[in-house]
Amino acid sequence: MSDGIPEFAIVGHPNEGKSAVVSTLAEDDTVRVTPYPGETLVCQTFPVVIDGKEVIRFIDTPGFQNPKRTLKWIKGYRGDPAHILSAYLETHAKDPDFRDDCRLLEPIAGGAGIIYVVDGSRPVRNVDLAEMEVLRLTGRPRMAVINCKEDETAYIETWKSEFRKHFNAIRVFNANQATYAERIELLENLKVIDQDWGPALERVISAFKEDWQQRNGMSAQLICDLLETSLSYSITRSFTETTSEKSLKERLQKEYASAIEQIEEKAHRKIRKLFKHNIFNYSLPIHSVLNENLFSRKTWQFLGLTPVQLIAAAGMAGGAVGAVLDLAAAGLTFGIFTSLGGLLGAGWAALGGGKRLARMKVVGLNLGGEQIQIGPIENIQFAYVLLDRALIFYAHVINWAHGRRDYPAQEHPDKGPAKAGLTFEWDDRKRKICQAFYTAARGRDDPRKTSARKALMEMLQEVLLDISSSETRYGVVAQK
């Protein structure tokens, strides 16, 4: 630590979630995981760089290979306590058996703080006590992190009581919580263990917060763009007598659906890029609503509509597309078909406190031929669906502990589906903003558009921050 930058060595057994902690702190997926002890070749270093300057550093270390012998040596040391670690390193430098132990203690000898990670769902053992004692005798500031890989909670108290004897701070790492929140809390804990590092850590924390806000802002923007584009999207096609209307209807519907899907996917990809993901997999938790087809039955049903409503919506789409033949002269059929469509959807109750009928507006232009235009969808429910999906995606993207290889996937198929559909729970204020945006996006009044968008963006940022700090798992659909 000759350059005055605070360093933290992260110590723990392989396969106990140490890499989850490291990747949370460093926001880096490249932490290498190997279950075979003694096979780490290099100590990976993760610097935190703000404005081009390194502010703090995290060092991933290999596990202890000889804790009891190390402890014995340290206890038997009779020299100057200030040089205990450098004496140890000197004595054991040539011994291949102690290679990993030396690698582990090197940064600590150089002044690094210690973050000790254990799996709290398994019992405390003599080996662990030896390791803790070694770390305590180094005299460096040290924090213990309890990571629970399984649901067993019987041992946590024992761990905590042992930790209180050996460490300056304890934290129970919560892999369910979003990475952002968890990281902030870990860093706040670290501030406690040594006063000298307070300022540096504070800088890091505020830098992280700012950075996160920025990313949230960009995500909110992307979501707004997504909504705008989708809400105003339409396809126009001309048709002649020979083309069957029915098949054209179907084709257009498919095209429309796939176009919307593509727009959505693009937006999601951009959001994902904001959060440095290498390992994060495209394949989201299997039962997430995102894997369902947007226009498929399940999605609609899932997101709060009853089957009847679904039929109505389907009928709506079909009816709207079918309400085509627009004879400029007469304008009679126009009215009939749209009202038919409207009747079909008459029983359909809109969500969010308002009762609206959805209509697919069809506009036809004709000069010697006929045309069909599909969209834009005049159904705010659609906007909510898109919003839900985007927010669920965001919630998955920002939490990496689940994506770690050494973290078992927490599948609970027998429990009911977790909370899904965030927009379900929104209050009136939020809905008003959405409504305003929805109307503005489809209109042509530019000042209105701008202000509505601004309001939505602010609201979304709030929402995203909420998600970042919460613990809920979103978007799980139970399979029948």
Place this chain on the structure above:
Amino acid sequence: MSIRLVAMADGTDGTMGMKQAIWSMKDLIDLEYFLQQDENEQGESAQAALAKRDREIYLNKIRPLEKKNQALTPGRVIRSWLEERRTSEERSAASLKAPLPGEAFADIYRLMGYGFLIVGVLSGSGLAFSLLNYRGTEPLNVSVYLTALVLSQCLALLLLLAIRFIRRMRGSPFRGSVVFTWISGLMTRLIVRMKEGPLKGLEGSQRGSLEAVTGLIRGKRQVYGSLFYWPVFILSQVFGIGFNVGALTATLLKVIGSDIAFGWQSTIQFSAQAVFRMVQTIALPWSWWVPADVAYPSLSQIKGSHMVLKDGIYHMATQDLASWWPFLCLAVLTYGLAPRVMLLVMGLVFQKGSLSRVNLGHAACVRLLHRLTTPIVATQGALPQTSGAGIERGDTIQTPEASVRDQGDAMCRTPIIALIPDDIFETCPDNDLENVVFKALGCAIREKMRFGQDLKGDEEVLQKLAIIRKEGLVEGLLLVQEAWQPPIRENLSFIQDLRTASGDRTMIWVGLIGRPRQGAVFTRATEEDVRVWQQKLKALGDPYLGAERLAADNE
């Protein structure tokens, strides 16, 4: 848990034409091949399939061989199993005509024997012919002949003895022998070629088994000690014999068929008397049974064959010049051929002795025996075979455990010492431990020791074991280990220390258990943890070290 083979006094036993219990090289190689194939099956379901197959073999083929009131020795059991595996492998590979490694080894060995013999004869006769190239201008120099054919062989012999002596002093008789490495390398390459030829692209497990076999032949398996050195030794003696026979034959042919003159020469002015004395000394070994005038040239003949190059040979008497040849032939015979023949005989005798002393006690064999002799308990329906067998033998109906013990389960006679970690020593109920150990290893526990509390305690355990070993009684060790703890250097060092304390051939089992659950200590370890431990233990390269899963019945 060591298993010693009993050599049968007579070769027959009157039942189903089973062969002698003495192993041959071919058998050992095939055994190693099959054992390695089975070792390569790692997963639990594969293990279960193996157990089923072996148990069937035992019940159908081996058990019927038992004579009344006489249980089969473990060696016989393994031998019969080997026969059975051979027949089934031949049946399945019949169309491919790929020989088993043992057979391949036997064939190649025989071929190499012939090859070495022929090469020896050719080189010996070639050398002799070139040495005996007489043009009539000057006699052949006796010292050249003697140096090339006799002295060189004497030196080689002395070198061999010296090296063996030095190595024995150092304690590792056969490592590092150049000849051994070269010849065994050649053999293994040929064997692999023979096996690979008809089978394009071996399966992974077969390849692994072949590797094991080649490792065996190259002397890498410390289980068999120096056993595989003898075939190589015999081959080199065969070469030596061929060489000498070739040289002798060539010399005789030349002597009979063409006119050769021998003479001796030296820059140093030796008197004929001195040379005569030298010759007499050399001829000592045969002078007492060969008549003197043939055994070595007389003084006058030596005088007569003294060569001074500037004088030419015209004046020298033919009889003197020709008098040397019996001496030379007898020298080659005595100093060349005879020692080689003796060494060959010695090699054969030692090889046979080594084979009869083969001790099959290592981990893979013990596992095999366990699979063969442990009844497979199915929870649906009545227990098969065991109760039936019990009744057959006229015993009263016993509980399954007891009847297993009675079925000549030789492994169970020696209970093992269990080493329990301090972490679970208190919470580990004796009953559970015994059951679990019996289920996994088929034996009882004779003593429990606590380890892993601190370094001092571990030292004491090692000392205690060393004392027990002095009394000659460490049959087997079980080290209970929580598999979810990573196998760090300290764990592995402790196991190595256990090995030193308890002897080279003591079986050490590492019993892997999982996380404690609701008070139960003996839970099932996860496959991944087991894999990590198995890999680390394998890297120690100790054939008498094995890993077993310890899990209670309801796991």
